[in-house]
Amino acid sequence: MFSILRRTLSTILAILLFAPLLSAQWAPLATDPDAAKRIEWWREARFGMFLHWGVYSIPGRGEWVQWQEQIPVDQYAKLAEQFHPEHFDADAWASVAKAGGMKYMVLTARHHDGFALFDDPGSSFTAMKSAAHHDFVADYVKAVRKAGLGVGLYYSPLDWRFPGFFFPEIYQPNAVELREQYARQIDEIASHYGKLDILWFDGGGNEWLGFGGVQFAGSGWQARPKDKPYSGTFDWQDGKTVGHLRQLQPGIVLNDRTNAPADYRSREGDGALGDFDNQHPWELCTTITDGAWGYIPGAKVKPLAQLLGLLVGAAGRDGNMLLNVGPRPDGVIDPPQAERLAEMGKWLAANGESIYGTRGGPWLPGAYGVSTHKGKTVYVHVLHAPKDLALVLPTLPVRVLKAAVLHGGDVAFQQTEQTLSLTLPASAADAIDTVIELELAAPWTTSAVVPVAER
Ligand code: GLC
Numbered sequence: 417m418f419s420i421l422r423r424t425l426s427t428i429l430a431i432l433l434f435a436p437l438l439s440a441q442w443a444p445l446a447t448d449p450d451a452a453k454r455i456e457w458w459r460e461a462r463f464g465m466f467l468h469w470g471v472y473s474i475p476g477r478g479e480w481v482q483w484q485e486q487i488p489v490d491q492y493a494k495l496a497e498q499f500h501p502e503h504f505d506a507d508a509w510a511s512v513a514k515a516g517g518m519k520y521m522v523l524t525a526r527h528h529d530g531f532a533l534f535d536d537p538g539s540s541f542t543a544m545k546s547a548a549h550h551d552f553v554a555d556y557v558k559a560v561r562k563a564g565l566g567v568g569l570y571y572s573p574l575d576w577r578f579p580g581f582f583f584p585e586i587y588q589p590n591a592v593e594l595r596e597q598y599a600r601q602i603d604e605i606a607s608h609y610g611k612l613d614i615l616w617f618d619g620g621g622n623e624w625l626g627f628g629g630v631q632f633a634g635s636g637w638q639a640r641p642k643d644k645p646y647s648g649t650f651d652w653q654d655g656k657t658v659g660h661l662r663q664l665q666p667g668i669v670l671n672d673r674t675n676a677p678a679d680y681r682s683r684e685g686d687g688a689l690g691d692f693d694n695q696h697p698w699e700l701c702t703t704i705t706d707g708a709w710g711y712i713p714g715a716k717v718k719p720l721a722q723l724l725g726l727l728v729g730a731a732g733r734d735g736n737m738l739l740n741v742g743p744r745p746d747g748v749i750d751p752p753q754a755e756r757l758a759e760m761g762k763w764l765a766a767n768g769e770s771i772y773g774t775r776g777g778p779w780l781p782g783a784y785g786v787s788t789h790k791g792k793t794v795y796v797h798v799l800h801a802p803k804d805l806a807l808v809l810p811t812l813p814v815r816v817l818k819a820a821v822l823h824g825g826d827v828a829f830q831q832t833e834q835t836l837s838l839t840l841p842a843s844a845a846d847a848i849d850t851v852i853e854l855e856l857a858a859p860w861t862t863s864a865v866v867p868v869a870e871r
Contacts, residue, residue, distance in 0.1 A: 443621060445696055446677040450666075455679050455697050458614070458669050460773040461519035461566060462731055463764070465757075466616075466701055466740035467509065468524050468570075468709035471495035471531045471546070473745040478708025482529050482576060489577050492529065496546035504552065504747030506559035512741075512749050513565060516757030517764030519772070520566025522616045522738060523556050525605060527710075530575040536604050539597065541577070557609045568614030569605060573598045573652060573674065584650030591650045599657045606664040613668060615661065616682075616738075620654065620674035622646040671699070683735070686718075686726060692780050694734040694863050701738040702726060704753050711742035717752045720759050721848045727760070727771065728797050728849055732786020734776030763848075767822060770795035770851050778860050779809055782868030785849070791859045795822065798840065798850040805840040807852075810866050812836065815857040822851040829854075 445451075472479045474495050482492045513521050526532040532542040534553035539545075543552050553569065560567045573594075574581050580591030598620075606612065622645035658676035662668065672678035680697035683690055689700060704723065705715035723739065730737045739760075741753045764771065774788035774795065784807055785799030798807060811831055819827040821844040828839040844850060 443672040443675055443678040445672070445681070446670075446679055448677075451679060454667060455669055458520070458566070458680070458736070459697055459775075462736050462771050462774075463516075463518050463727060464520040464522060464566065464568070464699075464736065464738045465509075465513040465516065465518045466522050466570070466709070466738045467743060468527070468711075468740060469743045469747075470524060470527055470529065470533060470710070471499050472527070472529060473711040473743065474498055476711055476713050476745070478712055479524075479527050479529070479710030479742075480708065481710075493541060496531065496541065496543075498547060499543065499745070500547040501552075501745060501747035504550075504555075506552075506555040507562070509556070509743070509749060510559045510563035510565060512754045512757055513560075514563055515754075515761045516739075517761040517768060518565065518739070518757075520568055520614060521556075521560050522568035522570050522614055523553070525553050525569040525571050526575075526601065527570070528572045528574055528576055528619055530577040532601065534601075534605060535608070536601050538600050553605070553609060557612070561610070566613040567611070568616055569612060570616040570618060571602065571605065572619040573617065574619035580650075584646070585648050588650065595650075595652060598652065599660070602657050602661050603664075606661050606668075611667070612665050615665075615668055615670050617671055617673040620652060622652075622675060680736075686722070689726065689729045689733065692733045692776055692865065694776055694865070697736075698734075699736040699738050700726065700730045701740065703740045703742075704756060705742070709740050709742055711744050711750070715742070715750075717756045720756060720763075723756065723760060724763055724848050725799060728799065729781070729786060731771045731774060731788050732776050732781050732797055767849070767851050770797065770822060770853070775863075777863075777865045778812060779866050779868050784809065784868065789860045792856045794854040794856060794860060796838070796852040796854065798845075798852060799848075801840055801845045801850055805842060805845065807838040807840060809836045809838070809868060810834070812856070812860075812866065814860065816854050817857055818855040820853050822853045827852055 468479050472481050475481050525534050530541050532539055535544045535551045536542050543550055557567050575594055578590055578594040580587040580594050584591040652675060654674040654676040658674055669679040671680055671682045680699055683698060683700045686702050703709055705717050707715050727737045741749050743749050770788055774790045776788060778789060778794060779787040783800060785797040787797060788795045811834055816829060816831050816836060819829040819838055821827060824844050825841060830837045838852060840850060
């Protein structure tokens with residue numbers, strides 16, 4: 417029976433193996449000999465904390481406040497005189513992340529407004545030259561490493577203070593200055609804070625040059641089509657700067673927002689969960705509150721079910737999740753955000769084995785939910801329990817030996833040539849995610865996947 421089944425299924429699976437390749441974007445993915453090894457820990461980690469923090473936290477209108485309100489550069493720079501976060505405590509940040517079940521952290525070392533939280537003798541707009549006179553990246557790196565979490569920094573090559581970013585042609589010398597700042601600051605970050613595990617670029621690459629798309633086309637200004645990157649003469653020279661970064665930090669993993677080869681793709685926002693992809697490492701980044709990434713007083717924290725749905729949804733599509741908090745100007749992560757993270761951490765303390773160190777599949781996401789696996793164990797994440805509690809999935813070309821609610825009672829099941837039927841115990845049905853653990857007769861080692869009908 418299983419040989420016929422194996423043959424029919426392998427043809428279907430073959431078709432499904434290649435689908436994700438079509439959706440590549442921006443930077444190519446790295447293919448050097450160490451690439452797979454380099455990304456392994458990151459893939460196992462599955463869940464990280466993003467932190468958007470800087471002088472934009474003071475007005476509390478999000479990290480794009482300068483651009484959205486067109487605040488003149490010299491006026492905006494005055495925020496640095498007010499930047500003295502009296503309750504800043506990087507150890508406290510790390511413990512909030514740890515309590516949330518997060519395995520790595522990524523802090524905005526410098527965002528689009530140009531303010532650097534690290535020391536750069538070549539720039540006048542840094543935390544060292546602010547009212548705080550302090551290198552916050554140094555504390556952050558030490559605390560995150562001490563907590564045993566992956567150490568990540570976000571860096572924006574684009575800087576709104578440079579007219580050359582907006583018009584790299586007519587302001588070429590200034591564009592070159594911007595590029596030199598980029599190379600200098602990457603060198604500062606990569607040389608003075610010890611081992612870094614992640615560099616999270618944003619606003620780099622030709623995608624963003626010339627300010628995201630405004631160009632002069634003969635008769636006037638017009639938005640450059642989204643999929644048409646900048647094509648002028650200016651170049652970020654990412655190969656050189658990122659090449660230098662990789663020399664200084666050989667184990668570092670990079671996202672895909674420069675033109676240089678990346679280690680993983682970044683998808684952005686709740687709506688970007690997207691397709692299953694176990695061919696290219698990827699990460700969904702989103703915010704724990706509605707609205708901006710930077711601090712906004714009273715911003716509404718998203719419900720636990722929504723956030724866990726995204727985390728489980730990403731893992732079931734073979735991706736990571738990077739969840740953002742926006743600390744207050746005094747340095748504290750707003751208690752409602754920390755509390756929500758603690759709730760996620762509690763869920764992960766009970767169900768983490770079905771997320772950490774797993775791969776997406778074998779079943780593709782469907783009306784039922786998603787699945788993850790590790791060795792001989794498959795976890796069916798029932799996000800939407802069928803009314804009659806009878807879950808029917810296409811069978812697997814491997815025998816299922818046992819089914820049980822994770823840390824709970826046995827689940828009745830029947831496997832045929834076509835289907836695997838699971839009878840969910842009503843008592844175990846969880847409104848957010850009922851995790852069913854299946855023990856297989858052999859490890860699921862293939863990256864092939866099984867399609868599930870979308871009801
Ligand atoms: C968006 C926001 C930017 C933020 C980034 C994080 O692009 O505009 O401010 O840093 O997302 O992914």
